[in-house]
Amino acid sequence: MYSLAIESLQYSYDGHAVIDNLDLQVKENEIVCLLGASGCGKTTTLKAIAGLIRPQQGIIKIGQKQVNGENIFLAPQHRNVGMMFQDYALFPHLTVAQNVAFGLGKLSRAEKQSRVSEMLELVHLGAYAARFPHELSGGQQQRVAIARALAYRPSLLLLDEPFSNIDAQVRFQLISDIRSIIKDQKVSAIFVSHSKDEAFAFSDRLAIMHKGQIAQLGCPTELFHQPKNQVVAEFLGQGIYLDATHAGNGAFSTQFGQVNSLTQQNDAEDKGKIFVRPSHIELYNTDHGAIQVNQERFVGTEYLYAIELQGQQLEIAKPADKPLDLSKPISLKIKPHAVNFFS
Numbered sequence: 001m002y003s004l005a006i007e008s009l010q011y012s013y014d015g016h017a018v019i020d021n022l023d024l025q026v027k028e029n030e031i032v033c034l035l036g037a038s039g040c041g042k043t044t045t046l047k048a049i050a051g052l053i054r055p056q057q058g059i060i061k062i063g064q065k066q067v068n069g070e071n072i073f074l075a076p077q078h079r080n081v082g083m084m085f086q087d088y089a090l091f092p093h094l095t096v097a098q099n100v101a102f103g104l105g106k107l108s109r110a111e112k113q114s115r116v117s118e119m120l121e122l123v124h125l126g127a128y129a130a131r132f133p134h135e136l137s138g139g140q141q142q143r144v145a146i147a148r149a150l151a152y153r154p155s156l157l158l159l160d161e162p163f164s165n166i167d168a169q170v171r172f173q174l175i176s177d178i179r180s181i182i183k184d185q186k187v188s189a190i191f192v193s194h195s196k197d198e199a200f201a202f203s204d205r206l207a208i209m210h211k212g213q214i215a216q217l218g219c220p221t222e223l224f225h226q227p228k229n230q231v232v233a234e235f236l237g238q239g240i241y242l243d244a245t246h247a248g249n250g251a252f253s254t255q256f257g258q259v260n261s262l263t264q265q266n267d268a269e270d271k272g273k274i275f276v277r278p279s280h281i282e283l284y285n286t287d288h289g290a291i292q293v294n295q296e297r298f299v300g301t302e303y304l305y306a307i308e309l310q311g312q313q314l315e316i317a318k319p320a321d322k323p324l325d326l327s328k329p330i331s332l333k334i335k336p337h338a339v340n341f342f343s
């Protein structure tokens with residue numbers, strides 16, 4: 001069963017489509033990250049799920065309940081979603097405990113107290129109940145925000161760039177803490193980010209968004225190694241395109257020699273481009289190489305060599321015990337890998 005199912009969603013601002021026929025499904029207890037460049041429609045999608053805006057078209061189901069569709073539009077408070085938006089700061093004049101209790105209107109006083117204590121224990125802030133937000137660090141404030149979002153036991157959490165104001169040094173610890181809290185509580189979550197590092201660390205599956213649509217949905221390794229199109233390939237990491245021709249048996253001819261693919265290839269298209277990441281490239285010393293290394297960096301476990309290929313700067317690694325001899329000529333080859341061929 002899905003905790004969220006979206007079908008053919010459409011939303012336009014002043015006639016300009018921002019969400020364009022978008023489909024998305026989130027499984028139970030799953031964290032999905034909507035990842036994409038600025039302006040691709042991530043926040044608008046979250047707002048439509050939350051009920052903060054009304055889409056012109058499309059179906060949204062949260063659990064079994066249809067919350068959006070033709071003649072159906074449930075108000076945000078009836079959708080059973082918890083929200084943690086970047087600009088949904090804590091209320092500065094309320095204590096931590098009062099902030100967490102804020103959405104618990106229907107419960108009795110005793111029930112509220114017990115739920116607030118439970119939530120503050122969950123985020124390891126039991127001793128901070130009487131403090132005000134300005135007396136907490138940024139990371140502690142985010143943990144209060146997650147406690148507040150989880151307090152009324154939503155079935156789906158919506159998180160919009162929740163870590164963007166957090167110091168880089170503590171961000172990945174906080175991401176790991178909040179991920180464990182969400183997993184413990186067995187809720188599903190949609191997390192919006194434009195940082196692939198955050199997305200890789202926080203989510204089970206990634207949905208790469210482009211121009212109001214989901215370009216690809218899958219687990220991080222699948223998207224990284226088998227991008228369906230150029231948008232996904234480029235968004236997830238550095239790399240270059242090389243002209244390539246099918247040479248049969250899953251191999252390709254390129255200007256750097258033959259490249260063998262470790263995955264089955266469809267030979268229908270003869271000519272195209274392959275997308276090559278730095279980790280697919282090997283530098284080695286030969287008698288007749290013409291590769292120019294612009295910089296060498298030692299980073300402990302390996303050496304990184306900066307080269308320029310087709311106008312793009314790439315850093316290629318070599319193990320620390322097998323460095324290049326920069327006084328001798330250098331060549332380049334492309335290692336066998338799951339080749340991404342685009343016709």
Ligand SMILES: Nc1ncnc2c1ncn2[C@@H]1O[C@H](COP(=O)(O)OP(=O)(O)OP(=O)(O)O)[C@@H](O)[C@H]1O
Nearest residue numbers: 013014018036037038039040041042043044045194
């Ligand atoms: N209230 C509005 N009126 C008109 N256009 C809007 C409005 N809100 C957003 N847009 C436009 O809709 C598009 C998508 O906006 P959205 O905020 O969903 O993008 P995003 O992917 O979340 O971007 P970011 O990563 O920068 O937050 C943008 O081009 C934006 O300018």
